[in-house]
Amino acid sequence: xxxxxxxxxxxxxxxxxxxxxxxxxxxxxxxxxxxxxxxxxxxxxxxxxxxxxxxxxxxxxxxxxxxxxxxxxxxxxxxxxxxxxxxxxxxxxxxxxxxxxxxxxxxxxxxxxxxxxxxxxxxxxxxxxxxxxxx
Numbered sequence: 552x553x554x555x556x557x558x559x560x561x562x563x564x565x566x567x568x569x570x571x572x573x574x575x576x577x578x579x580x581x582x583x584x585x586x587x588x589x590x591x592x593x594x595x596x597x598x599x600x601x602x603x604x605x606x607x608x609x610x611x612x613x614x615x616x617x618x619x620x621x622x623x624x625x626x627x628x629x630x631x632x633x634x635x636x637x638x639x640x641x642x643x644x645x646x647x648x649x650x651x652x653x654x655x656x657x658x659x660x661x662x663x664x665x666x667x668x669x670x671x672x673x674x675x676x677x678x679x680x681x682x683x684x685x686x
Contacts, residue, residue, distance in 0.1 A: 552655050553587070555662030559683060560584035560593035563664055567679045568597075575675065580668035582679070583609040587661050589616050589643075597668075604667035610643045611650030611665030611676070617641070619660060622650035623673045648673030651680040 552559075567582045579599035584592045591609050611622050618625050626646040629636060636646050649672030650665045664683070666676040 552661055553659070555584060555586050555592060555653060555683075557592055559686060560662075562686065563679050563683050564593050564595050566682050567664075567666065567675060568595075570675060570678060571669065575669060575671055578669055580666060580672075580675075581605065581608040583612045583665040583667075585609065585612040585616055585663050585665075587616060587659075589613040589663075592662065600668045607645060607647065608649070608665045608667030610645040611647065611667060611672075612663040613650075613665075614644045614646075615650035615652045615665070616660060616663035617644070619652060621648070621652070621673065621677070622646065622665075623648040625650075649676050651676040653680045653683045655684070 564582050579597040581596040581600045581604035583594045614622050629646050652660045653662045655661045664676050664679045666672045
């Protein structure tokens with residue numbers, strides 16, 4: 552697979568819901584999946600999820616795929632190199648944990664997942680991305 556499909560994005564969204572329900576107390580959250588170019592494939596805001604996740608969650612996925620690293624790693628780079636996020640000249644970039652790239656079997660990035668509204672955004676996103684890589 553060279554790019555994420557809607558079918559896979561839907562499986563990831565469903566898996567994220569099951570995972571949060573089972574391991575994170577069924578707290579309301581948002582999930583976004585984008586393709587390898589950063590275009591949104593799927594977005595789901597659960598009832599009760601914070602309104603700010605409507606914009607932030609897709610931007611987490613976008614940042615992860617465009618930078619080729621998790622948004623937690625991107626944040627660490629910003630801090631380590633004392634960079635202002637505006638340096639990258641992309642107003643959709645987000646320096647918050649919760650975005651993780653998705654790789655195919657050939658270790659090529661095929662998309663990314665973003666999770667928003669949970670204290671454990673980065674952890675959940677990493678588990679969802681790992682699940683997608685196994686399909």
